[in-house]
Amino acid sequence: MPTLTLEQSDRRNAWGFVAPALLWTLAFFVVPFLFMAAMSLWSRQSGQIVKAWNLDNYVAFFEKASLFKGLVNSLEITLIVTVLSVLLAYPLAWIIAERVPKRFQRLALIMAVLPFWTSYVVRSYSWLLVLSKNGVVNQTLLTIGLVSEPLELASNRTATVIGFTHFFVMLLTLTIYANLIQLSPNYRRAAADLGANAFQTFRHVILPLTLPGIMTGAFLTFVLCIGDYVTPQILGGNNELVLPQIIMLQLGRRADFPMAAALSIILMLAVTLAYVLCARWLKIERA
Amino acid sequence: MTASVSVQNASKTFGAFTALNDVSLDINAGEFIVLLGPSGCGKTTLLSILGGFLSPTKGRISIGSRDMTNVQPAKRPTTTMFQDYALFPHMKLKDNVGFGLRMRGMAKTARDEKALGFLDLVGLKGVADKKPHELSGGQRQRVALARALAVDPDVLLLDEPLGALDLKLRRQMQDELKAIQKRVGTTFVHVTHDQEEAMAIADRIVVMNQGRIEDIGAPADIYMRPRSLFSAGFMGEVNFIPGTVVETDAASARVETALGPMTLSPSAFTTGFPIRNQAVTLCIRPEHFRRAGTDEVGLVTLGQASVTGQAFFGTHYRCHLSPLAAPQMSIVAHMPQSATVSEGEAVGLAVSALDVVVLPSQRKDA
Amino acid sequence: MRNIVISAASWVYATLVFGFIFLPVAVLVLFSFQDGRLPVPPFNGFSTQWYAAIFADRKLMAALGNSFVVALLSSAIACVLGFLAAYALARHKLPGSALQRGLLIAPMTVSYLIIALGLLTVLNTFGIPLSLWTVGIGHVVINLPLCFAIIYSSMGDHHINIERAARDLGAGDLKVMVLVTAPMLMPSILAAFFLSVTFSWDEFIIAFLLSRFDVTLPVEIWSLLRSGLNPKTNAIGSLVFLVSVAVLMLLEFTLFRKTGKS
Known part of the structure; x- marks a missing residue:
């Protein structure tokens, strides 16, 4: 055997180190995904999975309003939640970064994300306590006499949006704050020095510089929101199902794995599309 | 301990770039050699090849007449002192200096004793329990030297170790390096781009340019009797x-x-x-x-x-x-x-x- | 004058958003002490009966333990695999390294539901029974990209010579990693680990789809939800919240305070 050069033996060792992670990802992510993609082309007929290759599931998705409406609902809710969360979180992050004294900033930030530490399932449930017919809001309104009948606040799209927004405002406050705090104060000084007023400075300097952070946060919001089953299932009621709920329905009641797989692929394509749209702002860098 | 070093027709290419072009060099045991040249001249590549961090594309390296061309740095009788000192930030000074001994399986008390001896050699025995970030640049540099010497290398490789120090400290460290080298007798191969530093410490200077050796000789020889226009110009005005x-x-x-x-x-x-x-x-x-x-x-x-x-x-x-x-x-x-x-x-x-x-x-x- | 207006507006805004953020949690915790069967107003009086109830609930306590084990174990595996891969890709020039990095972080961009469904179809096909093990496998899949990305991004080039020095002094690759690289990167490794534990601890859909008899806490809470509004759910939710916050504060004031300063 010829002796390896130092570079060659280093590389051989490096393959050994990266291999476990690669193999894990291949075996438990890539292969299952390909498997699912293949299954989406099969179908389920009279209780049996038939391995006949066709696009029936995808055709059905576009033809059956009950399925297609799921994607529309998902996209609508996700977009509303993403925009709403950014609009609510940005000012809060700005206030923490600019208006709160330096030594209290970390505390303010911890406070802003404290409810993260409730269990995800419980977080949606706790909105039920607030929004349900005999919940806090209705009881308050009844007590002060603003309404005579309890309002239907839970089990609809608004409740889902509130539940999601609650979660993502915390997440985005964190990412946007991290972005704002990295900016050198000299940018603002330079802009002011060159004659920009506060609004112009924000519009032309601060906002563009924090845009990558916002986009990263927004993309994360989009991905997590569109794929979530828990929040709409607890808060959304049965009228406007989102795609993950429909996928779970295929699994549960009908055991239609091929259809669930096809819907998952469609969900995945929606995320990929969002990624392509945001890609130029998203980066992973090494220090 | 000490050993001679022989480089035979070593070349190193990185893609289309030739960093080292057919270099041959013989270094005597116990010699203080300085590789001198501008950045990109191949001096650091040559040092990395001696230290075992790169293999030459062509040619052979031997140390003490043993072939070392493709031997891992751990198995070479060389140690390197890095430009940025490369001290382990999370270890006390004595653990930094004792690290090589620990890798050789020496027991804790024995290696602490030996580490303290080497810290004493560089005048830092009193701060053996401090961590690197508590030291000044010059002190870190001494710790790096002590750490490299603690494993009794035959050849010590120094990669611009004084580059980050200010002028006054640099002069002082040059004298100390020279004195320590005389005391331990180890072969020193020192890389620098500073011709005054080279003259201050070297037994022989190797002037390099564009991957080749331009000139070899004692400092006075190189300065007074240069054998290439590059060498004449690089050594001084x-x-x-x-x-x-x-x-x-x-x-x-x-x-x-x-x-x-x-x-x-x-x-x-x-x-x-x-x-x-x-x-x-x-x-x-x-x-x-x-x-x-x-x-x-x-x-x-x-x-x-x-x-x-x-x-x-x-x-x-x-x-x-x-x-x-x-x-x-x-x-x-x-x-x-x-x-x-x-x-x-x-x-x-x-x-x-x-x-x-x-x-x-x-x-x-x- | 203008400054005062901005200040006042800031305070009002922050108070409102903080109110929004804390409202459901406050209600959750308050009504976990409800002396009555419904965790909604009016508040009938203070009682710890629901906490007694959850501690007496064997299934709930078992689920709590399961969650703990799955979170710690899957996070440890994800950290080790992520660290090794980050070391290999940050320190060596491997062919196709951009592709490898892409592959390793790819699961981050895919919904947990899809990851769970993919695993479920494969497990079904090969007849592998669902268990906490399969949940753990799924959790490593979602946490590995995170651990890899965090650790990889903290591997600065200024560490290269320090690792070289260790190798030069006789350390093999494993010793370099254990004695030099890992201690230097400890803050980011710990951050990756705790973040993973949090994610795994809180994860529902994978745990729901890939478990059968033994379940994790979120899945057990999910089945509690079928009973509608129930102070017991408030109690377990509040308990998890308060314990998490306590642990967080402990870490904040010991570990991260210390590493943040050095």
Whole structure:
């Protein structure tokens, strides 16, 4: 055997180190995904999975309003939640970064994300306590006499949006704050020095510089929101199902794995599309 | 411990870039060698090949007559002192110094004792329980030295270790490095781009440029008798004066230059005997110029030159001169502190024939 | 004058958003002490009966333990695999390294539901029974990209010579990693680990789809939800919240305070 050069033996060792992670990802992510993609082309007929290759599931998705409406609902809710969360979180992050004294900033930030530490399932449930017919809001309104009948606040799209927004405002406050705090104060000084007023400075300097952070946060919001089953299932009621709920329905009641797989692929394509749209702002860098 | 080092026809390429081009070098056991050259000259690549961080694309490396070409750094009798010291930030100084001994399986008490000994050698025994971030740059540098020496290497490789220190500390560390090297007797191979540092510490200097060795020799030898134009220029300020060999015989050679004819001994030709009609370049260092008329023996007069600029440098005046015979040429000469020169003044220039070095104008391989 | 207006507006805004953020949690915790069967107003009085109820609930306590084990184990595996891969890709020039990095972080961009479904189809096909092990496998899949990305991004080039020095002094790759690289990167390794534990601890859909008899806490809470509004759910939710916050504060004031300063 010829002796390896130092570079060659280093590389051989490096393959050994990266291999476990690669193999894990291949075996438990890539292969299952390909498997699912293949299954989406099969179908389920009279209780049996038939391995006949066709696009029936995808055709059905576009033809059956009950399925297609799921994607529309998902996209609508996700977009509303993403925009709403950014609009609510940005000012809060700005206030923490600019208006709160330096030594209290970390505390303010911890406070802003404290409810993260409730269990995800419980977080949606706790909105039920607030929004349900005999919940806090209705009881308050009844007590002060603003309404005579309890309002239907839970089990609809608004409740889902509130539940999601609650979660993502915390997440985005964190990412946007991290972005704002990295900016050198000299940018603002330079802009002011060159004659920009506060609004112009924000519009032309601060906002563009924090845009990558916002986009990263927004993309994360989009991905997590569109794929979530828990929040709409607890808060959304049965009228406007989102795609993950429909996928779970295929699994549960009908055991239609091929259809669930096809819907998952469609969900995945929606995320990929969002990624392509945001890609130029998203980066992973090494220090 | 100590060992000789032999590099045989080593080349290293990175893609299309040749970092090291057919370099051969023999280093004696116990020698203090400095690899000197500008950045990108291949000196650090050569050091990495000696240290075991790179394999040469071609050629062989042996240390103490054992082949080391593809041996892991851990298994080589070398240690490296890195430019940024590369101390382990999370370990106390004594654990830093004892790390190599720990890897060799030495028990804790024995290696602590030995580590303290080496910290003592570099004058840091008192702070053995501190961590690197509590030290100054100069102290870190000493710890790095102690750590590298603690495993008794045959060859110590130093990669611009003084580069980050300020001038005063650098001078002090140069003296200490030299003293420590004498004491431990280990072969030192030291990389730097600072020619003054090289001269201050080296037994022999290896001048490198563009992946090749330009010149090898003792500091005075390289400075006074350079064997390449690059080497002459890199070691310090020098005036290059073009000329042509017009006559040669066994004892002397006559060279025609813009400043007039000059008769020189064949020993001035450091790369070989003079050849008639050869285009040559005369190398004269600024401090070798004299004013014509002084009663030194062997002076060659170079005609009149007018002073176009001058500045006081403490030890001397540094003057720009324009020879009357060749006004387009600019010469830099040092005049003594006592000299009274003023701009526009004409002075008679002279130089001792023994101080002149003559090199072929074009490199033989070009 | 203008500054005062901005200040006042800031305070009002921050108070409102903080109110929004804290409202459901405050209600959750308050009504976990409800002396009555419904965790909604009016508040009938203070009682710890629901906490007693959850501690007496064997299934709930078992799920709590399961969650703990799955979170710690899957996070440890994800950290080790992520660290090794980050070391290999940050320190060595491997062919296709951009592709490898892409592959390793790819699961981050895919919904947990899809990851769970993919694993479920494969497990079904090969007849592998669902268990806490399969949940753990799924959790490593979602946490590995995170651990890899965090650790990889903290591997600065200024560490290269320090690792070289260790190798030069006789350490093999494993010793370099254990004695030099890992201690230097400890803050980011710990951050990756705790973040993973949090994610795994809180993860529902993978745990729901890939478990059968033994379940994790979120899945057990999910089945509690079928009973509608129930102070017991408030109690377990509040308990998890308060314990998490306590642990967080402990870490904040010991570990991260210390590493943040050095």
